[in-house]
Amino acid sequence: MKGTYLGEFEEIVLLAVCVLHEDAYGVSITDEINIRTGRPAHLSAVHTALYRLEEKGLVSSELGGATQARGGRRKRLFRVTAAGKTALREARELRNQFWNRIPAVVWEGGAI
Amino acid sequence: MPDQKYSSRPPRWAVKLLERTCPPRDREEVQGDLLELYGYWAELYGEGVARRKYVLNVLGLLPSFARKNRYSLSPKPLHTDMLRNYFTVAVRNLLRRKTYTAINVGGLALGMTTTVLLLLWVQDELSFDRFHRNGEHIYLVVREIDVSGNQVTYGYAPGPVAVAARQQVPGVVQAVRTIENTEVGVLAYGDKTFTGEQCGYVDPAFFTLFNFPVVKGNDKNPFPTRQSIVITQSVAARYFGAAEPLGKNVLVNGKDYYTVTGVINDIPANSDLRFDVFFPFEILHKTRWKSPDEDWGNSGFKTYLRLQPGTSPQAVGQRLTAINRANLPDAVMASKITTKLQPLHQVHLYHPDGTEAGMQMVRIFGIVAVVVLLIACVNYVNLSTAQATQRAREVGIRKVVGAGRGQVFGQFIGESALVFTLAFLLACLLIRLLLPMYNELSGKQLTLSVENTQLFVSLGVTLLVTLLVAGVYPALLLSSFQPLHVLKGKLVAGRGGSSFRKLLVTGQFTASVVLIVSTLIIGRQLEYMREKELGYQKENVFTFWMRGDMGKHYESIRSELQAQPGITGVTASNSNMLDLRNDTGDTDWDGKDPERMFSVYTANVESDFLPFFNLQLLSGQGFKGAQGDSAQFILNETAVRRAGITNPVGKRFKLWRTEGIIIGVVRDFHFKSMHQAIEPMVFYRHKGWRGKLYIKTTGRDAARAIAATEKLWKRYSPAHPFQYSFLDDEYDKYYKAEQRTGVLFRYFAGIAIFISCLGLYGLATYTAQKRTREISIRKILGASVSVIVVLLSREFIKPVVIALAVAVPLAWYAAGEWLSNFAYSIDMEWWVFGLAGALSLMVVLFSVSFQSIKAALANPADSLRSA
Numbered sequence: 001m002k003g004t005y006l007g008e009f010e011e012i013v014l015l016a017v018c019v020l021h022e023d024a025y026g027v028s029i030t031d032e033i034n035i036r037t038g039r040p041a042h043l044s045a046v047h048t049a050l051y052r053l054e055e056k057g058l059v060s061s062e063l064g065g066a067t068q069a070r071g072g073r074r075k076r077l078f079r080v081t082a083a084g085k086t087a088l089r090e091a092r093e094l095r096n097q098f099w100n101r102i103p104a105v106v107w108e109g110g111a112i
Numbered sequence: 113m114p115d116q117k118y119s120s121r122p123p124r125w126a127v128k129l130l131e132r133t134c135p136p137r138d139r140e141e142v143q144g145d146l147l148e149l150y151g152y153w154a155e156l157y158g159e160g161v162a163r164r165k166y167v168l169n170v171l172g173l174l175p176s177f178a179r180k181n182r183y184s185l186s187p188k189p190l191h192t193d194m195l196r197n198y199f200t201v202a203v204r205n206l207l208r209r210k211t212y213t214a215i216n217v218g219g220l221a222l223g224m225t226t227t228v229l230l231l232l233w234v235q236d237e238l239s240f241d242r243f244h245r246n247g248e249h250i251y252l253v254v255r256e257i258d259v260s261g262n263q264v265t266y267g268y269a270p271g272p273v274a275v276a277a278r279q280q281v282p283g284v285v286q287a288v289r290t291i292e293n294t295e296v297g298v299l300a301y302g303d304k305t306f307t308g309e310q311c312g313y314v315d316p317a318f319f320t321l322f323n324f325p326v327v328k329g330n331d332k333n334p335f336p337t338r339q340s341i342v343i344t345q346s347v348a349a350r351y352f353g354a355a356e357p358l359g360k361n362v363l364v365n366g367k368d369y370y371t372v373t374g375v376i377n378d379i380p381a382n383s384d385l386r387f388d389v390f391f392p393f394e395i396l397h398k399t400r401w402k403s404p405d406e407d408w409g410n411s412g413f414k415t416y417l418r419l420q421p422g423t424s425p426q427a428v429g430q431r432l433t434a435i436n437r438a439n440l441p442d443a444v445m446a447s448k449i450t451t452k453l454q455p456l457h458q459v460h461l462y463h464p465d466g467t468e469a470g471m472q473m474v475r476i477f478g479i480v481a482v483v484v485l486l487i488a489c490v491n492y493v494n495l496s497t498a499q500a501t502q503r504a505r506e507v508g509i510r511k512v513v514g515a516g517r518g519q520v521f522g523q524f525i526g527e528s529a530l531v532f533t534l535a536f537l538l539a540c541l542l543i544r545l546l547l548p549m550y551n552e553l554s555g556k557q558l559t560l561s562v563e564n565t566q567l568f569v570s571l572g573v574t575l576l577v578t579l580l581v582a583g584v585y586p587a588l589l590l591s592s593f594q595p596l597h598v599l600k601g602k603l604v605a606g607r608g609g610s611s612f613r614k615l616l617v618t619g620q621f622t623a624s625v626v627l628i629v630s631t632l633i634i635g636r637q638l639e640y641m642r643e644k645e646l647g648y649q650k651e652n653v654f655t656f657w658m659r660g661d662m663g664k665h666y667e668s669i670r671s672e673l674q675a676q677p678g679i680t681g682v683t684a685s686n687s688n689m690l691d692l693r694n695d696t697g698d699t700d701w702d703g704k705d706p707e708r709m710f711s712v713y714t715a716n717v718e719s720d721f722l723p724f725f726n727l728q729l730l731s732g733q734g735f736k737g738a739q740g741d742s743a744q745f746i747l748n749e750t751a752v753r754r755a756g757i758t759n760p761v762g763k764r765f766k767l768w769r770t771e772g773i774i775i776g777v778v779r780d781f782h783f784k785s786m787h788q789a790i791e792p793m794v795f796y797r798h799k800g801w802r803g804k805l806y807i808k809t810t811g812r813d814a815a816r817a818i819a820a821t822e823k824l825w826k827r828y829s830p831a832h833p834f835q836y837s838f839l840d841d842e843y844d845k846y847y848k849a850e851q852r853t854g855v856l857f858r859y860f861a862g863i864a865i866f867i868s869c870l871g872l873y874g875l876a877t878y879t880a881q882k883r884t885r886e887i888s889i890r891k892i893l894g895a896s897v898s899v900i901v902v903l904l905s906r907e908f909i910k911p912v913v914i915a916l917a918v919a920v921p922l923a924w925y926a927a928g929e930w931l932s933n934f935a936y937s938i939d940m941e942w943w944v945f946g947l948a949g950a951l952s953l954m955v956v957l958f959s960v961s962f963q964s965i966k967a968a969l970a971n972p973a974d975s976l977r978s979a
Contacts, residue, residue, distance in 0.1 A: 026145035027152075043145060044172030051138075063141065069151050073144030 006058075006091050012037065013049040014088060017059055017078050025065075025075040026050070050078060058084035120159045122150050122166040130170045142173060194519075201506070202527040212495050213531075215874040219867045220535035220578075223488025225542040226863050227574060228567075229550055230481035232558045233856075235567060237474045239382045240460035244323040246418055249285075251425055251453035253277075253415040253432065254464035258448040258709060265465035269451070270411040271396075271404025274315065276435045277415075283423030288315045288322075289404070289413040293391050297659050298832050300363040301351045307833055309347065312387040313396055319376060321418050322385060328358055329374030335392035342374035342390040366660070366831030381557050384460055408439045409698070417453065425453040445697050448709045472933065473853055480857075483623045484864045485574065489582035490616045491871030492531070496586040497613060498878050507590055508598040520591035528583030536575060553859070555852055614911045617872065621915035621952060622922070624868045627861035628948040629923035630930075633940065637931060638854045640938045641847055647781025648689075648725040650843060652811045654818065656836040658684075658803045660829025666802070669824055676820045678813020683724040684802040686716040690843055692783040692793060699794075700766035701757060701774075712751055713783065713793040714767065716802055721795065722746070722778065724808065732761035732776030735797055742798045743772030749780045751792030767796055785846055789935040806839070865955060872908060873959040880904060880967035888972030897968040904964035905957065912956045916949045923948070 006014065016032045017024040026047055033041040053059045060081050063074040080088075121127075127143075134142050146169055153162035206213045244250060253269040274287040293311035300306070316334050319326050319342070326334055326342065334342050341362065348357040361369045370391070379386050397403045404413065419428060432451035440446035454464055461471035468475075507520055543560060551558055560567075662669060670682045687694060692713045699712055719735040721727075735744055745765045752760045760774045780790045809817040818836065825834045844851075880887075887900055924940065931937040 026141065027148050030149075042172055043149060043169050047138075047142065047145075047173065066144070067148070069148045070144035071147045073140050073147065075144060076138070076141035 006087055007049075009045070010049050010053060011088070011091055013046060014053060014058060014080065014084055017050075017053075017084075018080050018088070022077070022079075024078045029078070053084070054078075056083075057081060058087055120154055120162070122147070123163055126167045126170045130173065133174050146170070146173075198523045198526055199530075201523075202530050205503075205527070206531070209499070211877060212499070212874055215870050216492050216495060216531055217535045217538060219488045219491045219870045220532060221538035221542060222863060222867055223485045224535060224539035224574075224578075225546065226860055227481045227485045228539065228543055228560075228571060229546065230477050230484075230860065231567065231570060232560070233554055233556065234474050234478050234481070235564075236382055236556055236558055237461065237470060240457070241383050241385070242457050243380065243382075244456065246321075247323075247456055249419045249421055249423075250321065250456040251417050251419065251428075252456060252459050252464075253417060254452050254454050255411065256450040256452060256465065257711070258450075263465065265452075265463065266411070267414065267454070267459070267464040268411045269413055269415040270408050270436075271413050272406055272408055272439065273432060273436070273451070274413070274415045274417075275405050276439075277417055277428070277432060280435060281428055281431045283420045283428060284417050285420055286317045286321045286418040288318045288416045289393060290314045290318065290385070290387075290416070291393075291396075291413050293389075295365070296389070296391075297365055297657075297835075299351075299389065300366070301360065304351065305833065306350065307835065309388040310386055311389045311391060313391045313393045314387070315393045318390065319374070321416060324376045324379065324385075326374045326376055331374070334374040334390075335394070336373055337371070338392055338394050338398070339368070339370050340373040340392055341370045342376060343372055344376055344378045344388050346378050347388050348372070348375050408436070408441070416456065425455075429453050442697070444706055445709065472930070476857075476930075477860075480627070480860050480864070483627070484860065484867065485578055486581075487620050487623060487864055487867050487871075489578050490620045491867065491874065492528070492582040493585055494613045494616055494871055495874045495878070496528075497589055498610075498875060500586065500590050503590055504593050504598040507593045508595040511593075511595040512599070517591045521587045524587035524590050525579075525583050528579060528587065532575060532579050532583070553852065554856055555848075613875070614907075617875070617908070618911040618915045618918070620868045620871065621912050621956070622919045624865045625916055625919035625948055625952050626923045626926065627864050628951055629919070629945060630927060631858050631861040632944050632948060633923075633927045633931070633938070634854050634857055636938050636944070637934065638847065638850055641786040641850070641934075641936070642844065644782075644786065644936065646843075647779060648727050650689075650725075650839040652814065653725075653806055653808050653839040654814070654821075654836050655689075655804060655806045655839055655842075656834075658805050658829070659825075659832040662805075662825070662828040663801065663803055665828055666805075669805075669828070672824060673807060673817075673821065676817055678809050678817040679807060679820070680810055681720070681724045681808040682805070683718045683721045684805050685718065685721055686800065686802045686804065688804060689715075689725070689783065689806070690839065690846065691785070695791075696768065698768050699755075701755060702764050703757075705756070708756075710755055711792070712767075713791055715783075715793065715795050716798045716800055717795050718802065719797065724806065727781060728779040730777045730779050732774070734776060735795075736775070739797055739799065742770050742796065744775045744797060745772050746776040746778055746795040747774055748778050748790070748793045750790050751794060752777055754792045765794075767794060770796070770798070772796075786936050787934055865952070869955050869959040872956060873963065876904070876908060876960040876963040879907070880963045884967065884970070884975045887967050887970070888975045891968075891972045892976075897965070900968035901961060901964045904967060905960050908956060908960045909953070912953060916952070920945050920949075 012033060013029060016029045016036075020028055020032060026043055029050070030041050030043050030046045033039075033046065050059065050061075054061060058081060059078045061076045061078045064077055066072050066074045130143060130146070131139070146166060149169070150162050150166050153165050156162075157165075241247065252267055253273055254265050254267050255269055256263050256265045271289060274289045277284045277287040291313050293313050296309065296311040298305050298307050299309060318324070319331050319334055325331060327345070329342065330336075334340070343351070343357065351357070351362065352360055357372050357375050360372045362372060364370055374390075393404075397405065400407070402410075404410075417428065419425065429450075429452040433449070436449055436451055437443075437446040440449070454462070454466070458466070461469055461474060463469045510520055510523075511517075547558065547560060658666070666684060670684075673679050673682045692715055694715070695711050695713045697709065697711045699710060704710070715721075717735075718724075719737075719739060722729070722734050729746075730749065732746070735741075735746070737744075745767065747755075747757075747760060747765075757763055757774070760777055763774050765772055765774045778795070782790060783793060784791065807817060807821060821836070822834045825832075883904070887904075890900060890903075923945070927940060931940070
């Protein structure tokens, strides 16, 4: 159970990793989340989520891409794994199933 | 995100913190990420905000908050959640039972305070003269004299011993003599005069043998001339203020000028070598009729030797004994004297013969310190085990949820540690508050300074030991509960536990009763010494040493004073009546056994001395004729007995070179401290110096008599300030140290008993609470208040009665040991023990019955309805 379940924030981080593709690391992911969701994500929170995802095997990482702004230090670049893709797909699938089963009247009826 | 040029840097400490705390695997990327963000923030919001954000992020990344440690079973390596829970539970328990908490914390704090104060006292006593650089090689020369089969040891030696030791005894590095300089009355510099300085004659090596370095002046030659003195810094400050003391001339006794040639640091309070002003020993060569370097017959000098490391003090003693025998003119006397060495650090606490003096009190206080702390610990053990049942469910639940015995044990040890820490803090506060008062009581200058590492180590050890003693047993008991039993409510509240508590209470009260008995006996012995008939009248007599020209005008002073209405008598002698010091072996009488060692105290007195003090003659008569008639002697009973003279009156007697006859025998009276048995003494009359004046008043007119005396003093001795003292005040002063210890002992015994009662009160409260319903039902069934009070009190009376039975023989033995130190002591009477027993029973009943009566008076309906 523990291995496959995706928390809401984790899901967003994982999606951001997919979106950023080859350039997904701590700062860019935080940035992406800040811009897209409009809610302030802390670097530490993102790191925590990333490490957890890595422990679950949903992302993999490698070091690379040192820049001067980083004081010459390398980034840890994250990439989504097959398991990560499956987890995302399953999450989406789950939602879709729910979406599909919502009776149309819910959207039309307004207040009862 | 585009790379940003950064111009400023994040706070260095935060960078370091990150470096230190970040797991190495992630360190590089995290540092990089944060640095990148920092540049970005700095551009966007400015440096201040960027720095703040950086710090916040570093804090957010601290390892325990970020990546979880995948190797630890628990999410937090220190189980902080559990610790917090323990702490919360402990605090709640303490708050819920405020009475017990107060008793535990208060009792322990009081116990710790007492222990620390006592240990401070003990430490101070043990520290006397232990600070000298070569202290372990310094010895005092003592002489053991065989007086008709009894060995008496004196801490004094004749002057030549030091000279002989220096020149003839191998292994002696230095030898120094000291003797009090009692002739100095007043010192003056400019128009300032000073009295009451402790003056002494010392050999020049005094300052190097002991650790009293000459800070100003020449320590190789501190006394360049006979007219030199060395003073302490505080004397220098008092006399000369900030001015340079060296070279200043001080007027002594209004006659001679002495030049200050050296200044030493003040002598520490924990030294017995307390002098303020040092005179060169050489002066005595001139003023004594025989130079102290050659006079083997007079032994009044404290002689200290410093030996080479590895030298045997016994060998030195034997060598000195031999030298003494070779030099003493009287061969018989010489054969009875053995010279020995006493280590310097023993001088303060042991008699010269090596038996305990102050050491006994040090030991007693040490024991009391431990006992008081133990009593407080017993309270803690009793109250926490008694309440163990109330925590049983908690223990059960903890164990069911998965706690091991070790964890529960740790929890309760921790709770004890909390209580002890609280008590310790309170004790520290109490000590701070009480120390000034305590110093006044004990006459010491104790401080609780940070440098006193020895004390703090012993304090820490004390705390740990008490924690172990008092904390382990309850923790073991509590952690032993079986969850199945306690949760089913089948806990047998421990018959064993309650009898263990009774055993502890018994022990506690045994200690208390012993302390009560000791207090009573010490108090009575001290009172006995103060009030005992000395064999003469010391009331309403004031006295002083005559100064200036007074001695020459004794006759006119006497007749003038006797004319005063308030004055009933005037007399004089050459010695202090309370403490005769001159003794001699130079006597002879008809039929004296030449093998017999006979030493006698002497007093040169006025003719009317005996009637003045109401000294009673057993046979013969008082002095007759003129003062110059020196052929008359009056001996005391002991002297007659010790000398073996039958029908002494009229027999020939020779004192020094004076032949005469014994004209009377006086009843024994005390002329020494009550510690010492009455020794032989002889009154004689001689034209010589009799400088101690005694004036008896009617009591009511004392003030007028003193005023009249002062007028005469001013006439004959204007250079000296008028000083006098009442004989009974002076007498009390001799026992001041003992009175002080007596008072201290009373306080500490009181505290010990108080703490014991606190514990009993707590236990009684607990029992009454536990049995509320039982009491209510008994009342409903018709039991009277008194029946219930008896019922509740009974279980406490038994251990106390047993304690009495144990304590009485113990106290008997201990008090007997203590009393055997006194030559004259009270008898131990049974009523002392009876009183102690009654007292302890009374305080027990009082502390127990308060709760019992409260429980018995409560309305039974209340407790039964609420149930």
